[in-house]
Amino acid sequence: MSAEVINGKDLSYELKQEMKEEVNVLKHKGLTPHLTVIIVGDNPASKSYVRGKQKASDEVGISSDVIELPASTSEEELLQIITELNNDSTVHGILVQLPLPEHIREESVIVSIDPSKDVDGFHPVNIGRMMTGEDTFLPCTPAGIITMLKSKNIEISGKHAVVLGRSNIVGKPVGQLLLNENATVTYCHSRTNDLKAFTKQADILVVALGIPEMINDTHLKEGAVVIDVGINRLDDGSLTGDVDFDRAKEVTSYITPVPRGVGPMTITMLLKNTIKAARGLSGN
Numbered sequence: 372m373s374a375e376v377i378n379g380k381d382l383s384y385e386l387k388q389e390m391k392e393e394v395n396v397l398k399h400k401g402l403t404p405h406l407t408v409i410i411v412g413d414n415p416a417s418k419s420y421v422r423g424k425q426k427a428s429d430e431v432g433i434s435s436d437v438i439e440l441p442a443s444t445s446e447e448e449l450l451q452i453i454t455e456l457n458n459d460s461t462v463h464g465i466l467v468q469l470p471l472p473e474h475i476r477e478e479s480v481i482v483s484i485d486p487s488k489d490v491d492g493f494h495p496v497n498i499g500r501m502m503t504g505e506d507t508f509l510p511c512t513p514a515g516i517i518t519m520l521k522s523k524n525i526e527i528s529g530k531h532a533v534v535l536g537r538s539n540i541v542g543k544p545v546g547q548l549l550l551n552e553n554a555t556v557t558y559c560h561s562r563t564n565d566l567k568a569f570t571k572q573a574d575i576l577v578v579a580l581g582i583p584e585m586i587n588d589t590h591l592k593e594g595a596v597v598i599d600v601g602i603n604r605l606d607d608g609s610l611t612g613d614v615d616f617d618r619a620k621e622v623t624s625y626i627t628p629v630p631r632g633v634g635p636m637t638i639t640m641l642l643k644n645t646i647k648a649a650r651g652l653s654g655n
């Protein structure tokens with residue numbers, strides 16, 4: 372079997388064309404969606420992701436600004452800035468780039484964001500709404516994965532979805548969204564015994580482990596759908612996923628590449644959430 376590649380960059384391009392029109396309609400009503408990104412410290416990878424978010428916002432007509440804070444910023448100072456943004460009706464979406472410096476507690480920052488502006492979908496209120504299947508801001512990477520599957524009309528209902536990884540931002544929520552779509556979901560992680568026994572059963576395998584090219588053809592069932600969430604920078608500067616793409620694609624029916632897979636979809640879902648946030652506030 373030779374796999375069909377699900378290109379997240381091309382799908383993002385299509386979705387952005389649609390969003391551009393939606394934003395235009397809102398602008399004609401006098402509403403320009405606005406995203407504020409906060410970045411603390413100068414992690415080069417974080418800076419490059421934030422540039423990607425700004426560029427994509429520009430492309431669809433969302434206005435954005437970035438608040439750059441020194442690594443020495445205290446938690447109290449950061450929370451004060453978030454409070455001001457919560458109270459600023461011209462700001463529809465607030466995103467605090469992760470990871471944060473060690474001395475700032477991530478959980479206290481996340482809960483300080485007004486859930487109606489939480490375009491990352493990380494606030495416990497929004498996680499709760501996602502679990503009960505209510506309309507809310509879905510976390511961007513998991514929402515991007517579901518959108519990729521749906522774009523190819525891949526059946527989720529009744530399938531065995533195996534999720535490798537249990538982070539709060541990818542593994543746990545993607546399993547929940549797959550469950551909401553009526554998949555049978557298994558979570559595996561670093562303490563799982565006999566990983567292969569599980570991956571071999573997967574109709575849909577989501578790999579979010581953070582280990583370069585850890586998964587290959589020997590882990591897979593013939594015809595499986597493989598979603599690679601890994602973004603690993605190698606010594607030569609190139610990017611690779613958690614899946615050995617060339618080997619895996621020999622047995623899969625669909626597979627996502629790295630780069631140009633899940634990464635661009637994450638940003639596209641952020642734009643979608645920002646438009647939703649702007650609409651929510653104005654009642655449009």
Ligand SMILES: Nc1nc(=O)c2c([nH]1)NC[C@@H]1CN(c3ccc(C(=O)N[C@@H](CCC(=O)O)C(=O)O)cc3)C=[N+]21
Pocket residue numbers: 419420423466467468469470491511602610629630631632633634635636637638
């Ligand atoms: N509050 C918060 N929200 C996030 O959504 C968030 C975050 N913090 N911290 C870091 C991670 C990582 N992330 C990526 C987004 C896009 C690509 C992306 O577009 N990648 C391109 C390649 C980009 C390149 O060449 O470096 C691709 O895969 O094709 C990757 C990673 C969002 N994150």
